[in-house]
Amino acid sequence: xxxxxxxxxNVESKCQHFCIIVGKNYLFKxxxxxxxxxxxxxxxxxxxxxxxxxxxxxxxxxxxxxxKLIKLEKVEDRQLLKVKKERKINxxxxxxxxxxxxxxxxxxxxxxxxxxxxxxxxxxDPTPLFDEWGKSSVxxxxxxxxxxxxxxxxxxxxxxIGFKNDKDGxxxxxxxxxxxxxxxxxxxVEGKFGDQKYLDKLPxxxxxxxxxxxxxxxxxxxNCIYNNDYKIEKFSNHLHIEKDxxxxxxFACLQIFSEDEFDLWSLDTLIIQDVINRExxxxxxxxxxxxxxxxxxxxxxxxxxxxxxxxxENGFSSAKTPYKFTPLKRIMNRRNxxxxxxxxxxxxxxxxxxxxxxxxxxxxxxxHLWICCVDDPSYLILSNMKxxxxxxxxVAEIETLEYQQVKQTRTLKxxxxxxxPQLSLYVLDNFxxxxxxxxxxxxxxxxxHPKPLFDEWGKYSIFMCSQRGTPxxxxxxxxxxAGLLGFRQDExxxxxxxxxxxxxxxxxxxxxxxxxxxxGDQKYLEHIPFLFENIKIIRNIGVxxxxxNLxxxxxxxxxxNGDVVRLDEVELVIYHFGSLLILNEEEFDLWQIExxxxxxxxxxxxxxxxxxxxxxxxxxxxxxxNFQVIVEQEKKHDPKNYxxxxxx
Numbered sequence: 124x125x126x127x128x129x130x131x132x133n134v135e136s137k138c139q140h141f142c143i144i145v146g147k148n149y150l151f152k153x154x155x156x157x158x159x160x161x162x163x164x165x166x167x168x169x170x171x172x173x174x175x176x177x178x179x180x181x182x183x184x185x186x187x188x189x190x191k192l193i194k195l196e197k198v199e200d201r202q203l204l205k206v207k208k209e210r211k212i213n214x215x216x217x218x219x220x221x222x223x224x225x226x227x228x229x230x231x232x233x234x235x236x237x238x239x240x241x242x243x244x245x246x247x248d249p250t251p252l253f254d255e256w257g258k259s260s261v262x263x264x265x266x267x268x269x270x271x272x273x274x275x276x277x278x279x280x281x282x283x284i285g286f287k288n289d290k291d292g293x294x295x296x297x298x299x300x301x302x303x304x305x306x307x308x309x310x311x312v313e314g315k316f317g318d319q320k321y322l323d324k325l326p327x328x329x330x331x332x333x334x335x336x337x338x339x340x341x342x343x344x345x346n347c348i349y350n351n352d353y354k355i356e357k358f359s360n361h362l363h364i365e366k367d368x369x370x371x372x373x374f375a376c377l378q379i380f381s382e383d384e385f386d387l388w389s390l391d392t393l394i395i396q397d398v399i400n401r402e403x404x405x406x407x408x409x410x411x412x413x414x415x416x417x418x419x420x421x422x423x424x425x426x427x428x429x430x431x432x433x434x435x436e437n438g439f440s441s442a443k444t445p446y447k448f449t450p451l452k453r454i455m456n457r458r459n460x461x462x463x464x465x466x467x468x469x470x471x472x473x474x475x476x477x478x479x480x481x482x483x484x485x486x487x488x489x490x491h492l493w494i495c496c497v498d499d500p501s502y503l504i505l506s507n508m509k510x511x512x513x514x515x516x517x518v519a520e521i522e523t524l525e526y527q528q529v530k531q532t533r534t535l536k537x538x539x540x541x542x543x544p545q546l547s548l549y550v551l552d553n554f555x556x557x558x559x560x561x562x563x564x565x566x567x568x569x570x571x572h573p574k575p576l577f578d579e580w581g582k583y584s585i586f587m588c589s590q591r592g593t594p595x596x597x598x599x600x601x602x603x604x605a606g607l608l609g610f611r612q613d614e615x616x617x618x619x620x621x622x623x624x625x626x627x628x629x630x631x632x633x634x635x636x637x638x639x640x641x642x643g644d645q646k647y648l649e650h651i652p653f654l655f656e657n658i659k660i661i662r663n664i665g666v667x668x669x670x671x672n673l674x675x676x677x678x679x680x681x682x683x684n685g686d687v688v689r690l691d692e693v694e695l696v697i698y699h700f701g702s703l704l705i706l707n708e709e710e711f712d713l714w715q716i717e718x719x720x721x722x723x724x725x726x727x728x729x730x731x732x733x734x735x736x737x738x739x740x741x742x743x744x745x746x747x748x749n750f751q752v753i754v755e756q757e758k759k760h761d762p763k764n765y766x767x768x769x770x771x
Contacts, residue, residue, distance in 0.1 A: 139253060140236040142170040142227055144216045147177045147429040149241040151379060151418075155410045157187055159245040167249075170236070172198060172223050174216065177428065184422075198226050202304050210307065217318040218307045220281065221300035228288040228296070235292075237262065240282035242374045243341070244407050247361060251370055252285075252340050259333035260291035261325060267338075267346035275311045279334075281319035282373050283341040295329040338364040343373035344388055348395055355398050362402045372403050378442070379431050382415040383449075386442035393444045397460070397558075404446070405456035412448065445555070451491060451514075452556045458489040462573050463560045465493040465550050467539045470500040472565045474705070477740050478733065480513055482569040488512070490573070495521060495546050497539060508744070518542070521549040525628055533631065540605070540644040541631040544624035547610050548617065557612055564606035566700045567667075568733055570688055575696055576609075576666050583659035584615040587648055591664070591672035599635055601646040606699050607667045608648075609659075619655050623647055664690050669699035674719045681724040688728045698729055704760065708741065709770050712762035719764055731768065738770045 141160065145153040153171065160167050172193045173179035182192050199207075203222060207215055220238055227233045237252065256262040262285030266273055286292045302321045309317060326332045335341075338353060342364055347353060353364050362369040378386040385408055387393065395404065418426050439445060455461045464483065468476035476494060483490050495516045496502035505515045522530075526545060530538055547562050559577065580586045586609040590597055610616045626647045635642050640649075652658050661667070664679065668690060673679060679690040688695040704712040713721060713730060721730070 137166060139164055139167045139249060140170065140227070140233050141167060142172065142223055142236050142238050143241045144172045144174060144219055144223060145178050145182075145241050146174040146212065146216070150178055150181060150429045151411055151414045151431075152374070152377075153241040154185075154414045155407065156239065156241055156244055157190060158410060158414075160249070161189060163245045163248050165248070165250075170223075170227055170231075172219065174212075174219075177425065181422070181425070181429070193223075193226075198223050206304060206307075211309065214308055214317065217281070218303045220284075220318055221296055221303055224286050225293075225296055225300060228286065228293065233288060235285060235287045237283065237285040239371075240373065240375070242377060243283060243371050244374060244410070245371045246369045246403070246406075247339075249370055251337060251368070252335075255335055255337055255340070256285055256333050258331075260287045260289050260331040261285065261295050261329070262333050262335065263322060263325065264335045264341040267351060269345075269350055272345065276316045277319040277321075277323055279319070279322040279325075280341055280343070280373070281317070281322060282343075282375070283371065284322070289331075291329055291331040295325055295332070298328065299325070337367050337370070339367040339369040339371075341371055341373055342369060343375060344393065345375075347372075348393060348399060355396070355402075357398070357402060362398075369403070372407070374404075374407055379411060379415075380439040380442070381431065382412045382419075383447055384439040384442075385411075385446045386439075386444055387446050388444040389442070391443050395444070401456055401459070408446065408448065409456075447555070449554070449556065451554060454491065455556060460489060460577075462487065462490040462577060463493075463550070463554075463557045464490065464563055465495065465546055465560060466563045466565050466567075467495045467497060467542055467546060468501050468505075468565045469497045469535060469539065470504075473501050473504060474737050474740050475700070476501075476505075476565040477744065478736050479563060479565055479567055479569075480510060481736065481740070483573070484512060486569050486572045487574075493546070493550050495542065497535065497542070516546075516549075521545055529628055534633065537632055537643070541627045543605065543608075543644055544620045544627060547608075548620050548624065551610060551612055551617065551620075555612065559609060559611050561607070561609045564699065564701070566703060567607060568698050568700060568736075570695045570698060570729075570732075571665075573696065575663060575694070576661065579661055579663055579666070580609050580659055582611075584611050584613055584655075584657040585609055585619055585651075586659040586661050587651070588661045588667040591676070593671070593675050596671050596675065600642055601649055603645070603648040603651075603660075604667055604669070604699070605643070605645040605648060606701065607697065615655065615657055619651060622654070623651070663693065663696070665693040665696045667697050667699055668695060669701055670714045670719065671701070674714070674721055674725060677720070677722070681722065681728060683724075683728050695729070698733070700730075700733060704762070705737065706760070706762065708738065709767055710762075711766045711768070712760065713764040713766050715760070715763055717763055721764065726766070730766070734766075734768050738768070742770070 143153055157169055160169060167189055169190045170193060171182055171190055172195065173182060174195050179192060179194060198219060206218060210218060224236055224238055227236050263279045264283050266278060266280050286296045299321055303318045306315055307318050314320060355364050376389045378389045387404060466476060466479060480492055483492060490512055492513045493516060494505060494513055495518060496505060497518045502515060502517045529541060533541060543562055547560060550560055551557060587603045588607050590602060590604050610620060627644050630641055631644050633643055640646060682689055702715045704715050706712060711734060
């Protein structure tokens with residue numbers, strides 16, 4: 124064995140060596156990369172080549188135990204200094220890769236080293252990378268991008284590449300270094316792009332090259348989000364791409380605007396799958412956020428000099444794929460799926476609105492409900508309750524001048540109807556992280572999990588529910604039910620909402636307009652399938668069941684299997700207790716419009732549980748509230764379907 128080989132063997136041979144090139148604009152990302160290795164690697168060293176003094180002294184101050192700092196002048200020679208003047212900073216960093224790796228192998232006598240771009244982040248132990256590399260001299264990662272991209276920009280990714288300190292490794296490395304010194308620019312030309320396109324020739328020109336087959340090594344937007352169709356799922360507590368655990372993800376083209384605002388893909392608008400958003404981007408952004416907060420505490424004066432795109436250059440509003448951290452976003456990041464709802468309540472509907480909220484809470488914890496309060500008492504009471512899965516809005520927050528003007532001409536009930544599209548638009552516009560939003564009337568109640576509704580809705584822009592009522596009811600009040608509607612966060616959905624909003628502002632009254640075929644906010648919905656596309660009509664009879672389709676028609680066998688209420692064999696998901704009046708603490712009118720025949724099963728399995736819940740809310744949560752404001756006095760109303768249920 125030569126003395127050269129002996130020296131190599133004796134220098135941390137069991138240590139996994141990585142190297143990066145970092146300037147002040149990548150400082151936060153480089154620290155995140157280091158933290159990810161600290162968390163996942165058992166024995167590693169990260170060699171950090173700093174291209175400016177601010178970066179070097181910042182890392183020096185941090186005194187990272189597994190990092191080794193290299194000043195740029197240690198790597199630069201006359202050839203590099205000659206080309207430095209003619210290249211942009213990113214092009215010069217690309218040119219530096221091969222010289223840095225060569226320096227570490229020949230001057231620092233490392234056995235092997237993996238170069239990483241500073242925006243790579245490790246999600247698990249990097250040992251599988253070294254195991255796959257094995258005894259080969261060079262480690263390459265295929266782009267797995269579209270054909271035209273690979274033709275112009277290269278088959279292999281220069282952001283993660285490994286070289287050994289052996290004959291084949293050094294020979295191929297020196298060739299790559301020579302090519303990059305000769306030409307390394309960001310604009311692709313025939314057979315060239317930066318430092319990367321040269322890698323296409325390595326397997327043909329040199330021996331002992333390993334091309335990775337591991338999908339979890341150097342995963343990236345171009346091979347996981349907008350190309351290929353890999354199955355990405357979490358099992359055995361690790362995220363997997365097909366059968367391969369995610370080792371490292373390349374967060375290329377990610378911009379930082381602040382600790383809460385990011386552009387996930389600055390090249391274009393990118394639709395990112397939920398699992399990738401939740402399991403890949405969210406942890407990385409939380410890491411970046413923690414790093415930025417650390418600098419705010421320790422070195423606030425240099426914060427604006429490092430790693431952040433200043434608002435006067437390109438503001439967050441110009442982000443192509445914007446991502447903003449909010450309290451809601453944090454909740455969504457912890458869940459596989461979060462269901463979003465909104466409703467409108469007045470003081471009179473407080474108990475029913477709380478029953479809606481608690482019925483959701485009883486079925487699932489992964490939901491959020493926006494409650495718009497149209498009067499001060501309901502807003503004050505609900506705000507003081509600190510509901511964990513709800514946001515309380517005052518009507519003033521969503522009202523525009525147009526709404527304030529029509530408010531004077533409408534009853535409270537009519538005004539609440541008028542507000543429905545405006546509330547839905549407000550929530551969608553102010554909470555961009557929401558994918559789908561369901562509007563519910565406050566007297567809706569969930570008997571089981573809402574998942575069947577969302578599953579049937581799928582990728583449609585909106586959903587509507589058929590009334591399924593009698594011919595006369597449908598003629599008078601409309602084919603579709605305005606008490607349960609769903610809206611996706613897309614352009615088509617918002618066009619529909621704005622159209623509906625304009626109609627409701629023009630006219631929305633509790634009367635039948637025969638000339639224009641209108642009633643309230645509801646009959647307008649009949650026009651939507653003819654004016655717009657991508658509409659889903661919900662067919663599940665267990666969704667938005669109500670007196671008008673269950674009691675009036677009496678077509679279904681209502682029964683109970685254990686705790687599950689069924690209509691025929693379909694599980695009851697949602698029941699709409701429309702026109703149910705609370706007369707006092709023990710007396711109710713189940714349907715105030717006309718006399719109907721309620722079967723014993725309807726009463727026992729549907730109405731009694733709801734009434735019990737209303738009473739429980741009244742006595743356990745609203746003892747200080749004047750009950751008279753939430754009831755319709757018996758003196759004022761002759762009940763059509765009287766029902767008494769003892770409260771104690």
